[in-house]
Amino acid sequence: MRPIIVSEWTSLDGVFDAGSMEQWFNPYHSESRAAYLQQVIDNCSAMLYGRTTYEMLYPYWSQLRNNEMGVAEKMNSVQKFVVSATLQTAGWSNTTIIEGDLITRVAALKQQDGGPILVQGSGRLVHTLLEAGLVDELKLLVQPHIMGAGARLWEGAGTQGLELKAVTQLDKGVLALSYAPAGL
Template sequence: MRKVVLIMTMSVDGYVVGPVGMSTGGFPEPAELKRWKLDRISRAGTHIMGRVSYEEMGPYWQKSEDAYAAPMNDIPKVVFSKTLKEATWPESSIAKGDLHEEIAKLKKQPGGEIIAWGGAEFAQALSKAGLIDEYVILTRPIAYGGGKPLFSGLTDALKLDVLVTAAYDNGTMLRIYAPR
């Protein structure tokens, strides 16, 4: 059975988006980290995301010449939305059903891992529902003091085992966790 892997960038104080939409972007990505991410993303069988991320990422990756563009455009994508009428990004479809049921269907399909991209609300919903098998967290050296946190609305503590840690020269920390 395939696993669901959340890849998320956040600030040192735990926010994936700062106040008024400030993002954790703007940090040059070290070549070693880019190679690692590109390899991981390229092996995915499916990308999943919420509507907001889908609407932001689709137009960007379709025009991009970045090395990430090919796996983002070529690998099937599923957008989770009750309101989106049409999936216009090539290789994409819409999941409108129950989150647990839709994820269960995807996990039973053959292929590489399922990479979840967010946004914040989608990541929170997956986490709260216990649907994430692995968390790949990139922590940037910036603090916001507010915004949208990665973890919100948990009804119980989420205990994690650390699988991998790595530090990069731009201050980014990579940590990979698995729920206990």
């Protein structure tokens, strides 16, 4: 069975809005954070995105050709799945569009042979996968910054008990937290 690993980057107060990353994410860049992010991406064998995140990432990453940031090659070559009821074509290489019954389709992906499936961003998709019991690990990269306003990762999510698996302090006060849904 392939585990689904969710990786999210947030401010201390849960903001994960890509439009404000220059305030809550960029100032906390460090070699240790870059190495952590590279490891998370390198350890997956497929990526699963919601349409909004896919459409945000695809134009940028698909144009890179020199393994920029140590992950461009992986981002472009890995098998990708995008959940969408409206997307007609997926231009990013190795991308399959998932339509219809999301839970059934993702549960079937988990049953296939292969390594971990990584979900990045895609807040609504993450909520749905957590509620369906399809997430095996939740990796939160928390920047020591309070935004006070902005799109919050857990806004609109149902309740979910979690068990702490690991805490790693990175440079500049960034925390890498690993959780499993309670009871796993």
